[in-house]
Amino acid sequence: MQSIRTVCSKISQHSLFTNIIIGLILINSILVGLETYSSIVERYSSLLHIVDRLLLWIFTIEILIRLIGSKSIGSFFKDPWSVFDFIIVLSGHILVGSHYITVLRILRVLRVLRAISVIPSLRRIVNALILTIPSMGTILLLLGIFFYIYGVIGTMMFQSIAPEYFGTLHDSLLTLFQVVTLESWASGVMRPILAEDGSAWWYFVSFVLIGTFVIFNLLIGVIVTDVEKANNEDSPSPTDVKLNELQAELQEIKQVLQNNKK
């Protein structure tokens, strides 16, 4: 039993194993792309189905090998990327006979995301991007409060004037998201409302000013901080190299002094 574990562990760490999986994910990607063309689906329907079933089973075997090859089941499920792989493959089996065809197809598309969990450099970047989210926590909360207040006020004031934009609180929040991306905020949203309610401009101008300013601060602040951190960690700066030299020289002087003493 132990030997099987060792074999699986060796296989799962072999670069050929990883490369084959990357290749299969690529084939899976091309497949889901081809499936969007109805003419191809009609002609090769059964072939596509067979390849798809085949890929699912190969991925299942891959997960099993990695699961058996890991130190313990616990350590396998500790890595969020393994859990992600496991869920993607498992749900493929569970939903196979169901009638939720759209869900099944989306699942097949999401298998492309497995490229991230398999290619280390991609996994590192995504991990880094996800790690920036907690440091944005408070400012995202602030943005949330800001959106909510403007959403409620907007619904109250423009509900009857522009029902397609501010009909319900949910519509208003979507509209405010559109406004904060500056897309048609004036020509599409503000000007028609301004024609009915001449004082509506303060609502939009203040929202755009505050919103873009806070988001800019959020994005640039977080990113610049991250970049600087990464720079500091990555490689020793010329200053640090110099300092190490100085330290070595100080050591020498100390040594000389010790010798003098004797």
Place this chain on the structure above:
Amino acid sequence: MQSIRTVCSKISQHSLFTNIIIGLILINSILVGLETYSSIVERYSSLLHIVDRLLLWIFTIEILIRLIGSKSIGSFFKDPWSVFDFIIVLSGHILVGSHYITVLRILRVLRVLRAISVIPSLRRIVNALILTIPSMGTILLLLGIFFYIYGVIGTMMFQSIAPEYFGTLHDSLLTLFQVVTLESWASGVMRPILAEDGSAWWYFVSFVLIGTFVIFNLLIGVIVTDVEKANNEDSPSPTDVKLNELQAELQEIKQVLQNNKK
């Protein structure tokens, strides 16, 4: 009398007290959200009214406890956030019987902003954002002059061609704000005017070039400076750690020298 002050001070600094207030602000937030749905307002009109009155009184008691618990009335009103809380609650009482229903409803929505004054991390971020405003003072004045000159010239030149965009100075300034956000500046504003006045392009192109350049400088300059400041203050850099080590070694050498001397 003194004992009441001590009790109030203890209560107002207790974390449970803060958490309850945060919870009540959350309930208030949900309430103002629900009030935007007319079907809910119709069915639960009286219930919503009662809860709203209740919240106002609880907030009043909260402010009173904090007011009594503070060292002096002066110190309470020194903190702008306390003043903000006080005004929000007080105006709720003053306007209660009035006919300005919209104002009253907006006041209820603004109570959600109290989340900022109650949650310390939010208060810190907002304070930081507000503190960046003075350092932008001169550049904002420059932007103001720039907008005003283009506004007056735009009104002079396009008043009759495009009255909906440049009818009055006020309209022109709003249009220029739209142009500087790059929203429909060409398709919506410039091209129709260009059809009448073939030389109008220089007005818009120069405005977009100068405006976006100055604003970019403003935003990025201020933010990058802030981030760097924050980084320098936050944690000692590896360089500084190294320097401290060097200093320690120098001390050692000095000590050795002193001993040699003796």
Place this chain on the structure above:
Amino acid sequence: MQSIRTVCSKISQHSLFTNIIIGLILINSILVGLETYSSIVERYSSLLHIVDRLLLWIFTIEILIRLIGSKSIGSFFKDPWSVFDFIIVLSGHILVGSHYITVLRILRVLRVLRAISVIPSLRRIVNALILTIPSMGTILLLLGIFFYIYGVIGTMMFQSIAPEYFGTLHDSLLTLFQVVTLESWASGVMRPILAEDGSAWWYFVSFVLIGTFVIFNLLIGVIVTDVEKANNEDSPSPTDVKLNELQAELQEIKQVLQNNKK
């Protein structure tokens, strides 16, 4: 004669003198703003005219005082801001009787710009902004070549399909400027052309990709460099403070060593 020069020099450096001029520029600003409202112009036509003439003469006297008060006529005209002030005022006199009413009115508006030459902090910021332009020289030339090539190719290919956007080289360059600001580049410009010429997407997508990337590099690169320079110059960093301490200690050690020797 020398005494007049001294008096003028003293006057022109007095803060009250500057403040009065700032006040008069403010009045001039309000005036040109009011002149955009035709109802006001009709009623107070003669009054506006008189105040305007008065302001022009006061500004003339101001320039004369500063001219006389300067060390020499050469040193006065060395400062570009003085030249700017001089031209603005002089052209007001030259064009006074002419029929170019629009030019005259724009001149009056441009007098508002004198606020920059009078308020020192504004002058410093504008100088700083202008100083960044040379460092962008090469990249602006690159952008120019890039725009020109795309402009010529665009005119060649889409002249007959979309004459309003790519009719002449001049139109194309304006359209490309619109595209690079991302304003209606797809909905307004690309999609109608795409309906006629299915391969036009590569033209727009490549232009947007290259254009925004180069401009981003240009803007952020220049600005971040500037900010860093400014930071380095401004105040000694904590690292530098530390290094000074270390140097002082080294001096001490040297002194001790010298004393030991004796």
Place this chain on the structure above:
Amino acid sequence: MQSIRTVCSKISQHSLFTNIIIGLILINSILVGLETYSSIVERYSSLLHIVDRLLLWIFTIEILIRLIGSKSIGSFFKDPWSVFDFIIVLSGHILVGSHYITVLRILRVLRVLRAISVIPSLRRIVNALILTIPSMGTILLLLGIFFYIYGVIGTMMFQSIAPEYFGTLHDSLLTLFQVVTLESWASGVMRPILAEDGSAWWYFVSFVLIGTFVIFNLLIGVIVTDVEKANNEDSPSPTDVKLNELQAELQEIKQVLQNNKK
């Protein structure tokens, strides 16, 4: 034979030679600009043709001189810019008699790009910009996967609702590129689809959020890193100058100690 090589080498490195080529490229640029005006083409057709042929031959001679003047043919073709010049000129000769008039004209326009290969400062900037591309490799791959998944899902879900935007996978990718530039993403693309499929908003909002966040990280991260690198390499910082001083002083102390010993 050797002497010819020396002469050619001298000529090709002479600044006059470079300036003449820059001048000719400028003339070529003006020419291709003039050719977009059909009235000019009609009147000066033969003249334009002659000048164009002449320029092509001069450029051919220039390339030949540089080719002969280089150390070896291998070293000439090692520089990508020389290869670029060579291809541009060669293809002008190959395609001269062909019927691909549009291709020929685009070739003539691309000759303007030779300005980059001839002017050193431009070549340096373009090289620097190209060098940033590899460091964006992984994040561009990530963006590719992200676009592909959203493209496939979008085609699957909105193929029948909005065939002009999501008809084929290719259309979807183009639409997603438009959405990520925030151009008419809401007014043009999302809202019409939302009217048919009320749950489509999560697709667009999530795409905009993830897409702009990743691209922002990509652009700013890469650029800020580059700027910092450039700053570090450029000139020694005041810190480094100080460190060199400290090192010199340490050397002195060591010397003193050595002398003491003797």
